[in-house]
Amino acid sequence: MNQRIVHCLLIVVLLCSACAAKRKAVIGSNSNPGISSREAHNNNEQLERERNAAIQNFVPYTAAAYIQRFKAIAVQEMNLYGIPASITLAQGMFESGFGNGSLAKVANNHFGIKCTSDWQGRSYYKNDDRENDCFRVYDNPEDSFRDHSNFLKRKRYAALFELDKNDYESWAYGLKAAGYATNPKYPELLISTIQKYHLEQYDRPEGEVQKIKREDRVLTEINSTINKPAQDTLSKSTPDQRLYAVRQGDTLYSISRRFGITVDELKTLNHLIADTVKIGQLLTVVK
Known part of the structure; x- marks a missing residue:
């Protein structure tokens, strides 16, 4: 109490x-x-x-x-x-x-x-x-x-x-x-x-x-x-991102190491819950 x-x-x-x-x-x-x-x-x-x-x-x-x-x-x-x-x-x-x-x-x-x-x-x-x-x-x-x-x-x-x-x-x-x-x-x-x-x-x-x-x-x-007319800050566009297609043998860990980010960051960027990925799956990584 x-x-x-x-x-x-x-x-x-x-x-x-x-x-x-x-x-x-x-x-x-x-x-x-x-x-x-x-x-x-x-x-x-x-x-x-x-x-x-x-x-x-x-x-x-x-x-x-x-x-x-x-x-x-x-x-x-x-x-x-x-x-x-x-x-x-x-x-x-x-x-x-x-x-x-x-x-x-x-x-x-x-x-x-x-x-x-x-x-x-x-x-x-x-x-x-x-x-x-x-x-x-x-x-x-x-x-x-x-x-x-x-x-x-x-x-x-x-x-x-x-x-x-x-x-x-x-x-x-x-x-x-x-x-x-x-x-x-x-x-x-x-x-x-x-x-x-x-x-x-x-x-x-x-x-x-x-x-x-x-x-x-x-x-x-x-x-x-800078020096441009102000725009609505609630932008619907996303920042420049890079898509990676999962290949055979890839894991979240190997992909995260390849692009210099952590597994948690990779999962967050792609709204992933499980730790598995499928061949051909497109993942967003931070450039």
Whole structure:
């Protein structure tokens, strides 16, 4: 009983902290600065009516349930872009209050990403930096995680992608230095969350060749967007990938060694559950 009380108090603290922490970069600019309170209210009511079944059936997350639910997408994004899975999970937990905040429940928005002028999706309005701030709405939480990765692929965060993808401490301080958050204790909050829930276990090191290839790919993507009109960050396209056809004698281990990745990374990239592959099966590997 005491543990349950402590856990409930921790959720309340995280929800309050998420509201209090001003997330300078993620906040962005409101794409509907002139919307009235009535319009915002009507918009939110419509969205809540459409998602009433999901909202009514929502089961509050515990820390363990949140990690179990979203560790796979966090690892997948890490393998694609080099953002430590521990950082992604810690930010999601902190920003959304373990996924129990209204923004996460109604809008599937786990990172507090706001609407920008290029956002073409649906919106949800909440008072934040200003009245009726516009937040992005996603079809599912996984889209929020993907949009979080795409959001970080911009010039101000480019240096972070040169860090090792298991160096969560440097990532935490780097996010603050790049202007992601104005809360002076933001790095410590992320690091303490990672260590408390042992999120570093989901991070993976990478070989020198693999790191160089990953850096080149991501930095090329970032550089290609500089001085170009902004595009919707919820991109439906995937990064440059390489397909490999399984040959006789191949195993997941031999394929992973060939392309400089781990078996776990290979399975995550291809949504594999079993450890077996078939001749002719196409597998995606990170270039």
